[in-house]
Amino acid sequence: xxxxxxxxxxxxxxxxxxxxxxxxxxxxxxxxxxxxxxxxxxxxxxxxxxxxxxxxxxxxxxxxxxxxxxxxxxxxxxxxxxxxxxxxxxxxxxx
Amino acid sequence: xxxxxxxxxxxxxxxxxxxxxxxxxxxxxxxxxxxxxxxxxxxxxxxxxxxxxxxxxxxxxxxxxxxxxxxxxxxxxxxxxxxxxxxxxxxxxxxxxxxxxxxxxxxxxxxxxxxxxxxxxxxxxxxxxxxxxxxxxxxxxxxxxxxxxxxxxxxxxxxxxxxxxxxxxxxxxxxxxxxxxxxxxxxxxxxxxxxxxxxxxxxxxxxxxxxxxxxxxxxxxxxxxxxxxxxxxxxxxxxxxxxxxxxxxxxxxxxxxxxxxxxxxxxxxxxxxxxxxxxxxxxxxxxxxxxxxxxxxxxxxxxxxxxxxxxxxxxxxxxxxxxxxxxxxxxxxxxxxxxxxxxxxxxxxxxxxxxxxxxxxxxxxxxxxxxxxxxxxxxxxxxxxxxxxxxxxxxxxxxxxxxxxxxxxxxxxxxxxxxxxxxxxxxxxxxxxxxxxxxxxxxxxxxxxxxxxxxxxxxxxxxxxxxxxxxxxxxxxxxxxxxxxxxxxxxxxx
Numbered sequence: 395x396x397x398x399x400x401x402x403x404x405x406x407x408x409x410x411x412x413x414x415x416x417x418x419x420x421x422x423x424x425x426x427x428x429x430x431x432x433x434x435x436x437x438x439x440x441x442x443x444x445x446x447x448x449x450x451x452x453x454x455x456x457x458x459x460x461x462x463x464x465x466x467x468x469x470x471x472x473x474x475x476x477x478x479x480x481x482x483x484x485x486x487x488x489x
Numbered sequence: 490x491x492x493x494x495x496x497x498x499x500x501x502x503x504x505x506x507x508x509x510x511x512x513x514x515x516x517x518x519x520x521x522x523x524x525x526x527x528x529x530x531x532x533x534x535x536x537x538x539x540x541x542x543x544x545x546x547x548x549x550x551x552x553x554x555x556x557x558x559x560x561x562x563x564x565x566x567x568x569x570x571x572x573x574x575x576x577x578x579x580x581x582x583x584x585x586x587x588x589x590x591x592x593x594x595x596x597x598x599x600x601x602x603x604x605x606x607x608x609x610x611x612x613x614x615x616x617x618x619x620x621x622x623x624x625x626x627x628x629x630x631x632x633x634x635x636x637x638x639x640x641x642x643x644x645x646x647x648x649x650x651x652x653x654x655x656x657x658x659x660x661x662x663x664x665x666x667x668x669x670x671x672x673x674x675x676x677x678x679x680x681x682x683x684x685x686x687x688x689x690x691x692x693x694x695x696x697x698x699x700x701x702x703x704x705x706x707x708x709x710x711x712x713x714x715x716x717x718x719x720x721x722x723x724x725x726x727x728x729x730x731x732x733x734x735x736x737x738x739x740x741x742x743x744x745x746x747x748x749x750x751x752x753x754x755x756x757x758x759x760x761x762x763x764x765x766x767x768x769x770x771x772x773x774x775x776x777x778x779x780x781x782x783x784x785x786x787x788x789x790x791x792x793x794x795x796x797x798x799x800x801x802x803x804x805x806x807x808x809x810x811x812x813x814x815x816x817x818x819x820x821x822x823x824x825x826x827x828x829x830x831x832x833x834x835x836x837x838x839x840x841x842x843x844x845x846x847x848x849x850x851x852x853x854x855x856x857x858x859x860x861x862x863x864x865x866x867x868x869x870x871x872x873x874x875x876x877x878x879x880x881x882x883x884x885x886x887x888x889x890x891x892x893x894x895x896x897x898x899x900x901x902x903x904x905x906x907x908x909x910x911x912x913x914x915x916x917x918x919x920x921x922x923x924x925x926x927x928x929x930x931x932x933x934x935x936x937x938x939x940x941x942x943x944x945x946x947x948x949x950x951x952x953x954x955x956x957x958x959x960x961x962x963x964x965x966x967x968x969x970x971x972x973x974x975x976x977x978x979x980x981x982x983x
Contacts, residue, residue, distance in 0.1 A: 395865070397856070409811060409855040410818070410832070411848055412840035424849050424912055425856070431913045432800040432866070438873055445871035449688050449702060449878065449929030450954065455731045469590035475825035482820050485831045 493518035494658040498715035512561025516544035525982035535608040560603035565660035568609040579697040580624040583842025593695025610650030619918040621649025632657035645675030652679040662710035670922030673934035677896035677947025688929035689734035692727035700809035713964040717741035744958035750784030755889040759795035779970035792880040798924040804870035811854025896934040896947035
């Protein structure tokens, strides 16, 4: 399988990465090189093989549902590009 | 007295304990070496004040007879580990200026044991690369050069800053991480020792995520013993990482001298790949002969799905990366580029903040997880993932204790030499290491000798789950037989 330029733009949209008209042919070539490389996986018989979900057989650790941390709003927003009164600021989302 | 920066970590530890020199003297010697070596671009951030403060505190503890296992030993930290109040970028523009309000578990463990932080080490952006050329802050130059040439070589990647700094004696050892070979390949390229422990041996808490089911932290050091000392401190259970194993950490240093008598070491025939240089094959056979001479039994084994590990990895790892890197949206930390609306802001921020390799992988990951392609790509790759792991399980069930392979298909190459047109050319560097991440196993790279061009080549040993001890024992046998290779003279900064 290979991707055309429309698909490259669609993937970029899904991935939330802006692309320019100049980027598209490069990306198309690079993505198709990777897709051509993984094509060989089609040779393998995977009938009745379970997909891997966890490489080590381990049960998910659980803990009591209690408060273990918090009251650190200042630290949490300190690295944000735009904040106000302990909130993250984003452009208007709802009209 | 020899130069303090030429000491192994173990010798520096013993020297400090015997009061042959102070932690401050040892730290200052490394800070001076770092300043001289700035042309290598190994460090992204130097923290000399903090280092000297930590060293002073170590000297005070030693004076009171309260020295801990890494007391006063100066280390470099890959810039993928969050360090409280010290910029952590993952080699990316999108995290430029980010100062974590918390400390990663691995680095916290090192400070708990008395180690000194020298600074943060360069790496491929988000650990995606095999040459350290994808860093947003410029490539790292290897301390190694071909005799008679001043061409700048890559140190490997993604832990290129770690490997270069250790080989150039800028730190006694360094932290590193490995998702497809990022500890073992740069170790092999720089004549150093690197171990990726079993998945779950080190906590991933506070380490910037690339592909969470494959990422593992480990050390790069100058000897097998030094790597063993480092891993013992870095590893251990952590309630903040649900994939971190609740297992006691053995005293790995004890295992170093255990030998290989009676062990069965497998050589997988599928690792003889077309186009592999003859000297790599020769080194591999030499490694097997060294282990045999030390009392191990060498057997040929088969890992039939080996050739599918790298293509399966290039579906699984980008898929996880596309999900993990969704958090870089210009809202909570890092770069923001304003746009017409919130979506436009996300898209512009990520276009400006991510480099080419990261964009490629996020896009491939997005594609293989998207509706209509999930079964054909992602689900199939995860089924093959199961088969790759099964190959190893069958080899171990048949009585093999460890597996010996070459670490890389070539020695180091020049900056700008590979992967410019076709990204897959660069990916092939990890052909021998990536299987180990896919199977969650421990793997160590140990220097085996020099190639005809005078550059280091490494051997890889792969172990059973949570049996890093056998790797240290067998790695030590190789290190002793090969002889520690002479690291390059300091040509930089003159």
